[in-house]
Amino acid sequence: MRAEADGNNQTMNRLRALTQRKLTRFFIILCLLLGAAAVVHSLWTHDFVEAAYQSSLDGTPSVSFINHERHDLDYYHKRADLIFWQYIFFGIPLTLFFWIGIIKVIKRVMSVTESQGQVTPHRFRHDTVLALAIYCLLTMVYFGPSLSNFGSQIIGPPEDNMGGYWNLWYSNELVLRGDESLTHTDMLYFPEGTSMYYFAWSFYNFAISILLWMILSPAAVFNLIILHSYPLAGLGAFLLVRYITGNSLVAIVGGFLFAFSPHHFARSLHHGNLNAIQFIPFFVLYFIRSIREGGARNLALATLFFFLNSMCDWNYMVIAGYFIVFGYVYVALRRRKWVAGDYIVKAGVVVGATHLVASPWLWEMIKLGLVTKDVEGSGLNTFVADFAGLFVPGAFHWAGQWPGIREINASYTGNAWEAAGYLGIAALVMVAIAFPATRRVAAKWWLGFIAFVVMALGPQLHLLGKSLPIGLPYTVIAYLPFLSNVRATGRFMVIAYLFWAIIVSLSLQRLLESKWTGTKLSLIATVVVLLLFLDYFSINQDNTKVELPAAMKGLTAEGKEFGLLNIPRSYRSSMRYMMHQTFHRIPIVDGAATRKIGDSLEDRLSYTDLGQQQQQLSMAQVKYVVIHRKEHRDSEIDIDAYLAQYELVSQDEECVILQVY
16 A cells, blocks of 8 residues: 555656646747747837838728827837737736646645534524624614615715616606616617616616605615615525534624625615625525535525526626536536536526526627627726735725825725725734634635635736736636626625635634633634624715705606706716606706617717707707706816807706707
8 A cells, every 4th residue: 555655656746747847848938939029029010010000191001900090109109019018028927827826726725625524513592583683783883874864865975876776766666657668768868768788777676676665765765775785695694604614603703794894885885786795695505505415495595596696686697607617616626527417407407597587688688799889898907806905995994094095095996896805904814813724624715715806806917006917817708798798897706705704704613612711712702703893894974865956846857758968977977967867857868877778869969069069959859958067167068158059947056957949
């Protein structure tokens, strides 16, 4: 036996030596090729660019991406240098080194991972009820300032939350009454309107709002939808962590870490659809149980929660799909089989049932994606999780306004809520201390955590707002049909936080099982839990008043016979105009749809020739122009010129209302 073991060790050593020699040769050849490419670039690239630019000047362009009408020659020279030096000369070897490192980490983790074995339960009666009560109480604390104006103000600063409020109003007031459709509307981008297949619908939120809409104010319905996700998300994560650890107290902490994560809190202030993370842990729990234990009940519940997850937001359907794919890779490697038949069948049932039910809608989305590029969103390399943001408190953290931290957060690409990915210093320290004791039982969860963090980082690794020349998986995914529509990759942090909650919970469990006993252990555990809580603690101070400017209160729709133009135009102002529409109900020329499909009057409207603009508006039956003074401050709108062109209806300190015809 010993001789056989020595023989196996010698074979493995030979394989390692052979692999190292091949890698060395590969990098030598790569360096030679890059060196040759650098010589070629230095000698001829600028000449090629200059010749192509001259062809563009002569009216016979030789390459489509060089056009003298868009940029000057110096721009194209600098662009060529950037592409070569950053993305080719340095980018290729850095990307290779990064992925070799990732592969080595995965191999190392796979080699040490082991089953946790039989979990010794440390549960108490009614632990589920206690957990749910704690999460409800914490929700009230986090959003305490919102409770005093619960029926008239919506949670969060004025931004995407106003669009989410419009979604609920549109679906309840117009769709259910038969005046409008969920698939197309001309209430936005009047008169042509737009397809709504790619709109940020949350069918789950819509469904639960129907009864509430009859008895509560619209603002109260919106706020309840935001708040109820916290206790449910906490409960789901509690059940998952309790299943893994068998410890009720540890599971309560784990549920808190997921439900009240900085990522979820940031979402609550902006996106009602992306706030709905509550079914993700339930799906993960029962999908894992269906693979481990089998059983029709586990499979049915996994299927149900995958469906509910998808109905909360299409992004979460895709992200949950990645969880299934990554899980298959893990299972196949553990079993050392390329084909895991039982896994494929169960995954097929879980995903297939949802796709079967939602196929009429999904098919229309696919058809639109094939015939128009309007469904492609921008920001794939912008709305990402910054690597520094994993370790630095975010903009919505209580320390987010400290000078140094505020500057770091301001450096990120995208916006604060898409970049929110802070893991917590207290959690990081505890995980690091407990790592030697937990590395084997937590190994599989580390793999999942790493996988989803890498996805959240986007096509390129970002550090303090700088895009490093290191290609990540989304570099390829960005070009895949449909999958590329998940353009804000920072949203993958939602499952990374779920894995993180498990890792932190396992570390806390090891602390509770340490050599300390009695009062000392209770004191240490209390301090640790308190630090975890304080590091994730936030209170919402921002709310948006749901109101219509006084001068606009006389405007009402007359059977939708005419439209209204709001100016000036920006993304945030259009969200506000959509909120105003919930009062006056007049179709508006602008809008802020998730994806605008096709051109409309807004795209061809003249703002330099007001006479031509008036003709365009009259032909399109746009009766009113509303100039919003507060939005006007940073625009180039000449109010006096509009007053000279159009008939004044009314005005106040907030807006000027003009009549077109």
